[in-house]
Amino acid sequence: MLRGLLFRYSCWLACLLVQPAFAQPAAVVSGRVVAVVDGETLTVTLPDRRSMQIGLLGIAAPARLQAFGDQARTRLAALVFGREVEVAGLRPDDRRRMIGRVMAADPNCNVPACPKIHDVGLMQLMSGLAWLDRRHAGGLSPQEFDNYEAAEFNAKLRRLGLWAGRNPVPPWQWPGR
Numbered sequence: 001m002l003r004g005l006l007f008r009y010s011c012w013l014a015c016l017l018v019q020p021a022f023a024q025p026a027a028v029v030s031g032r033v034v035a036v037v038d039g040e041t042l043t044v045t046l047p048d049r050r051s052m053q054i055g056l057l058g059i060a061a062p063a064r065l066q067a068f069g070d071q072a073r074t075r076l077a078a079l080v081f082g083r084e085v086e087v088a089g090l091r092p093d094d095r096r097r098m099i100g101r102v103m104a105a106d107p108n109c110n111v112p113a114c115p116k117i118h119d120v121g122l123m124q125l126m127s128g129l130a131w132l133d134r135r136h137a138g139g140l141s142p143q144e145f146d147n148y149e150a151a152e153f154n155a156k157l158r159r160l161g162l163w164a165g166r167n168p169v170p171p172w173q174w175p176g177r
Contacts, residue, residue, distance in 0.1 A: 028088045029100075030116075033080040038064050039072025039129055040121075041097060042080060044087065054087055055099040056121035058137035058148055059130040063171050068162040072129040079120055080104050086116045089139040099136060101144070119144075125151035128161025131170045 034051065035043035039061025045051050061072040080102070087100040102121065105114035124130040125148055132152045137145055155163050162168040 027090065028086050029090065030084060030086045032084055033082065036073055036077040036081055039069065039076050039124060042076065042085075042102070044085060053097040054090075054102065055093055055095065055097050055136075056124065056130075057089065057099050057101045058133060058140050058145070059121045059124055060133035060136075060171050061124060061130040062162060062168075063174055066171060066174050067165060067168070068129060071161065072124065075127055075129050076120070076124060079107060079118075079123060083107075084112065084116075085120070091139065093136065099139070101139065119147075122147060122151055126155060126160075128155035128158070128163045130162075133170075133172070135172070 029044075029046060029052075031044040031046040031052070033042050034045045037043065037053065040056045040059055041053060042056075043051055043053050061076075062069040064070065064073060083104055086103045087098075088103070090098045090100040093099045101119065103116035104118050104120050105116050106118060121130070122144075125132060130152075132148050137148065140148065155161060
């Protein structure tokens with residue numbers, strides 16, 4: 001009995017000690033943005049010259065034919081088109097693309113080695129050109145989720161972008177999508 005208990009305890013302890021060695025941090029890929037599809041989707045060319053369509057994690061921007069759809073796309077293009085970005089936490093979504101947290105350098109920095117310090121999804125929310133999409137925000141840390149929630153709330157309060165309209169319809173409820 002004692003022998004079995006000691007064996008189980010030692011196995012449990014070994015699992016605890018070995019687990020961090022196998023835990024892998026989320027991969028980060030970097031590349032150049034070569035196209036902006038809409039206010040939440042961009043095409044990135046990776047260093048090996050493959051292209052990848054990436055959606056911004058945790059947000060939903062208006063569809064292109066929806067009110068503020070063109071503004072959301074234009075804003076995203078101004079932030080990232082032709083620039084290097086880093087994408088963390090890539091995973092597939094239901095629209096045949098990958099989604100991840102996209103980080104970009106300050107738009108005023110024109111040196112290739114600029115640090116990627118701006119969360120592009122958060123910037124779209126701050127501009128009032130996207131909704132926090134709670135259905136697809138699972139890859140955000142609690143702190144990041146709180147920041148996204150606060151950015152959306154502040155944009156609503158200040159009536160920025162799509163929040164200037166009377167009753168903006170989120171893209172997942174819009175019939176044209």
